[in-house]
Amino acid sequence: MDLVRHLECFVAVAEESHFGRAAARLGMAQPPLSQRIQRLERELGVRLFDRTSRQVTITKAGVLLLDEARALLARSDALMATARRIRDGESGLLRAGLSADIGGETVAAIMADFRQRHVGVELELHELSTAQQLARFASRDLDVGLIHHPCDITGLELGPVLRRELGVLLSRAAPQAALGEIPLASLSGYDLVLFPRAGAPALHDDILTTCARGGYSPATVRHGQGSSFVRGLVLSANAVAFSPRDVHPSGDRDPDVVWRPLTGAPLAWRHSVAWPAGHRDSAVSTFADAATRALRDTAGASADPPSRPLHLRPASEFWL
Structure with a gap:
């Protein structure tokens, strides 16, 4: 599993509170986005969102994990930027x-x-x-x-x-x-x-x-x-x-x-x-x-x- 990409999906859905808007923001279709969220939930062993036909609500577990997810994404970006500078000499x-x-x-x-x-x-x-x-x-x-x-x-x-x-x-x-x-x-x-x-x-x-x-x-x-x-x-x-x-x-x-x-x-x-x-x-x-x-x-x-x-x-x- 590409953890970084799955975390990007999690953060996008959490911030948009809507799978359709999150999918548009990420430049992907909604079904693959839903599948990635489901796989991340299986890997983590917790439910991140409560879904109904009308709304998506982040769970308590999701709230507790959201800051950690954002921090990991930020560190991933910083690592890649540093790696580019090292690579480019x-x-x-x-x-x-x-x-x-x-x-x-x-x-x-x-x-x-x-x-x-x-x-x-x-x-x-x-x-x-x-x-x-x-x-x-x-x-x-x-x-x-x-x-x-x-x-x-x-x-x-x-x-x-x-x-x-x-x-x-x-x-x-x-x-x-x-x-x-x-x-x-x-x-x-x-x-x-x-x-x-x-x-x-x-x-x-x-x-x-x-x-x-x-x-x-x-x-x-x-x-x-x-x-x-x-x-x-x-x-x-x-x-x-x-x-x-x-x-x-x-x-x-x-x-x-x-x-x-x-x-x-x-x-x-x-x-x-x-x-x-x-x-x-x-x-x-x-x-x-x-x-x-x-x-x-x-x-x-x-x-x-x-x-x-x-x-x-x-x-x-x-x-x-």
Whole structure:
């Protein structure tokens, strides 16, 4: 019996509570799926599901075995990934994701550190939003990534959570540009340039909620990420944008745009390296350590106090 394949069938039926949906998810017909579940039950000596004509319900024994099955599947995936890298030798590949707001100096530091400490694996970096990284983790097309919180971290393991405080980019001609630091409430009347919500929905909503609580409710939220595009909107659309200082190191030298800290540092990007649970091999560990060091050394990131959630929160908590 192919235990791994049979366990995949068990987990799929348990999560879908329906043989038809589980079969579609696994790309197989329903009768062979039912046969595999029956054979697994015979091998284990326990009944995993109670079946009726209308529903499939996992049994108590099934519930107790489900976490073990998931853990075995995760370890199987990790073993296969490690074996591929060993087999490929110096052409081994680590697929890693970074969000667009990571500065160039930080990207370069991550790559240099990784190459120095893990010569035998090629680091393939992809610029991906948090949502895109989570989707690729689910499809097993990404090995490790640097994500924003809060987000859905189910099934992931995390490195240390680091905080990059956000300031505001605004036109040098704006009255607030003369201030050493800017209260959120003083930005009333300006539109806000923010990353597209689809890239990190919970973070997007969290930022707007914090702004509203701080007395700033932008009339219009404009979406943009590229530094030149954001700069153009700030200059031409009576808008401001939030950014860590390391992404705009020339803010004080730019003749038209300035960067200023926010009073009380109410906003921050919160990052951590993430990877699928049970998939931490030496290459993933090396990347996690390199990314953590680079954020601290080149982006001024610091340890985030464990006072804010990492998991998604109910939508009703936003905009209070």
